[in-house]
Amino acid sequence: MRLDKFLCECTGMNRKDAKSEIKNNHVLVNGVCITDSGYTILPNQDSVSCNGKELQYREFIFYVLNKPAGYVCSENESEGKTVISLLPAEYQKRLNPVGRLDKETTGLLIFTNDGNTSHRLLSPKNHVDKTYLVTCEKAVTDDDIKRLESGVSLGDDEFSLPAAVEKTDKSNRILMTIHEGRFHQVKRMMQATCNKVTGLKRISFGSLSLDDLALKEGEGRTLSDEEVNRYFKSS
Numbered sequence: 001m002r003l004d005k006f007l008c009e010c011t012g013m014n015r016k017d018a019k020s021e022i023k024n025n026h027v028l029v030n031g032v033c034i035t036d037s038g039y040t041i042l043p044n045q046d047s048v049s050c051n052g053k054e055l056q057y058r059e060f061i062f063y064v065l066n067k068p069a070g071y072v073c074s075e076n077e078s079e080g081k082t083v084i085s086l087l088p089a090e091y092q093k094r095l096n097p098v099g100r101l102d103k104e105t106t107g108l109l110i111f112t113n114d115g116n117t118s119h120r121l122l123s124p125k126n127h128v129d130k131t132y133l134v135t136c137e138k139a140v141t142d143d144d145i146k147r148l149e150s151g152v153s154l155g156d157d158e159f160s161l162p163a164a165v166e167k168t169d170k171s172n173r174i175l176m177t178i179h180e181g182r183f184h185q186v187k188r189m190m191q192a193t194c195n196k197v198t199g200l201k202r203i204s205f206g207s208l209s210l211d212d213l214a215l216k217e218g219e220g221r222t223l224s225d226e227e228v229n230r231y232f233k234s235s
């Protein structure tokens with residue numbers, strides 16, 4: 001890998017700034033100052049530091065965020081504040097969200113640059129569960145739950161697959177588990193029961209849950225290789 005590309009991926013700086021750091025004698029490779037931006041390194045073997053800080057390279061990154069309300073899962077800032085802005089600088093150009101949450105939906109959001117794993121987690125045929133805490137305008141009845149667990153019409157000749165539904169301590173709040181990701185799906189499912197969603201929070205994705213992460217709203221962190229293997233490689 002080119003040295004300037006390595007710096008960009010490890011720090012989030014742009015290519016121009018990376019070249020400047022190298023040219024100005026700020027970068028060491030295996031303890032030797034390198035001033036050639038095109039110098040080739042082995043990312044997982046060579047030791048690289050910039051301004052005295054050792055840089056660590058990982059080919060695939062998984063970052064988890066407890067998404068707050070008011071942020072869109074888009075890179076287009078004209079749509080509002082983006083979830084990308086909540087990531088560390090070095091990840092903002094490398095990672096993409098695995099699926100999307102609506103602007104006012106909160107909870108677990110995963111980012112990665114591992115396209116194969118992202119696709120596998122999102123594919124309905126793989127039946128990767130996603131659980132939401134759903135707050136509704138009206139009480140959710142036993143008949144409503146039976147309908148949701150059987151599959152309901154989403155309009156335009158679309159039907160949801162059966163969901164798993166659990167009651168909570170409040171009559172207007174349920175836990176709903178689905179393994180699809182259709183547009184506004186949970187809201188459309190509740191609408192089919194003549195109810196309206198007033199609050200929506202994703203609390204788990206596959207075997208990974210917010211309880212495991214203990215993240216406050218707006219907080220995030222990188223997952224270790226062991227966590228990635230535990231939560232995603234077997235999902």
